[in-house]
Amino acid sequence: MMYAVVVGALLVSLCLLLVRALLGPTVFDRALAGNAVGTVAMLLLAIFQFVSGRPEFVDLALVYGLLNIVGTIAVQKFFRYGDLGEPGVADEEHRL
């Protein structure tokens, strides 16, 4: 019962996030919605491992979280530098 309530709440938040991603006036709204969808997917994964009675797969939820971070950093870096191959700080000095 507890799991059902949590899953329901997560699904409702997924719906709201998708609405934000579809309507979102700026790209950053959409990026944030995408990041949050990844987080909710991670939580759903963790919850479903408990629903099916095998919580040993919770590690996978952690890997999801790591992937989510990589994706979001890629988006941010793209908007910051306009290029994903940019080395970052050292290049900043070079530009200056």
Place this chain on the structure above:
Amino acid sequence: MATGSRSEIILEELTAVVLLTLMGAAAIGMARQRNLYGVVLLSGIYSFLMATVMVVLDAVDVAMTEAAVGAGISTVLLFGAIHLTGGTESKPIHRPWLPLLVVVATGAMLVYGTLGLPAFSDPGAPIHQHVAPRYLTEGPVKTGVPNVVTAVLASYRGFDTLGETFVVFTAGIGVIALLGRRRPRRPLDKSREESKE
């Protein structure tokens, strides 16, 4: 476990239906948008939803692959591609009614074709009579892998998966061989600055 198996099944089916509906909404949104950054982000969301559906169907490692490839690498690659091509999709010159008709007709035929198949997760379906019981009963003993999907993917079809990996690896090497030759960076930057001046 406090939850009975019946309520568990209802919960899983409900979640799968909601997730698939959201995926449909995301796909329609992707088709309608002209801003390609938004489309890429929506496709990442779509992949995460797909991965969650895989989790609900208890295929954890397929979900892992979907999340890593669909939401992780594809998003990065598509952003790189947008950087090269520009971020707005141009409006189509003509309204694509004929292609839409062809696609809808093909889809309708495919759906019609599935009507003859046994229902989803029907225990009396031939595939569940033939090999599935053997995987289920002997899989954990023979392969030592507790998850059936992982046992089939990594052990029973190990050579198949190895071949797939080999194909993907070869394709990657081909792409690197074609595109990976970097032009020297410094002279390019200099020429850009000179053109500005």
